[in-house]
Amino acid sequence: MSNSIADGAKLTPETFADFIERLKYHHRGDGVSRHITADPIFMVQKNATIYGLADEYCEARIVHCDDCEWGSPQEYWDDADEDERDELNSLAQDMWESDFLECEEDEQWLLLADLDNHTVSGTRKEWQHVNAHLTREAAEAFIRRKQHDYPPLRVYVESMCYGWEYQEIIAALCDGRLVLADSQEVSQ
Structure with a gap:
């Protein structure tokens, strides 16, 4: 069983910490130089005819x-x-x-x-969106899992520079202001 929510593991303190580490890498760390895109979102696209x-x-x-x-x-x-x-x-x-x-x-x-x-x-061939992921690893895991159901797939990085809710949530996760609650209970 994988130890990453990108591969389908349950959300635990360990998998959440892994997710935050990957999120920081892609949004603020060395991963930024790989995609050179501000406020990235990792789109899985299929090549459609x-x-x-x-x-x-x-x-x-x-x-x-x-x-x-x-x-x-x-x-x-x-x-x-x-x-x-x-x-x-x-x-x-x-x-x-x-x-x-x-x-x-x-x-x-x-x-x-x-x-x-x-x-x-x-x-004409064109690339069409299939779904979106917060990290490249999650997008690549989707491709590994579902490539048999689609024509050729790829990861395409788009910018969410005008997605203010998205930016605020990502910033709060990376800064530690948005955290995983200790309890699974939800109070009303």
Whole structure:
């Protein structure tokens, strides 16, 4: 069992002391030079693919058919069987008087988009927030624990320089003004 709340340990005086030490390191200590960000918050982000974009807004194109996806006409060609390749060449000959692989890439995309049950669309990759952590160790522990549930994950450090509540709570924790109570009882 881990001795850190970053890894899921229960909050005890020992794990709280470890947390405060890590918090000070990232917010006031040598860890600051690693991320060079004021008032850091450690975001876990996933690399997501956005589909269905028009050509002028996309980074790449894909072709979909029957729950399959190809990132280029060449990939599609490489997966095609002999009959499918003959059909592609025949269609390309009819349209541009060239075999499929001899056509310009834009022509290949147009031909693939015209095939029955095929869709060509634009895509773009972007990083999307999954969750936030007070320390890098907690963000990295989340990635170790959940990487199988997401596409590629990373830790991205953002600044909470305008998050006044956040800053005050972090400062109070680091200064020792906000401490772990000795008792688990809550008085009303």
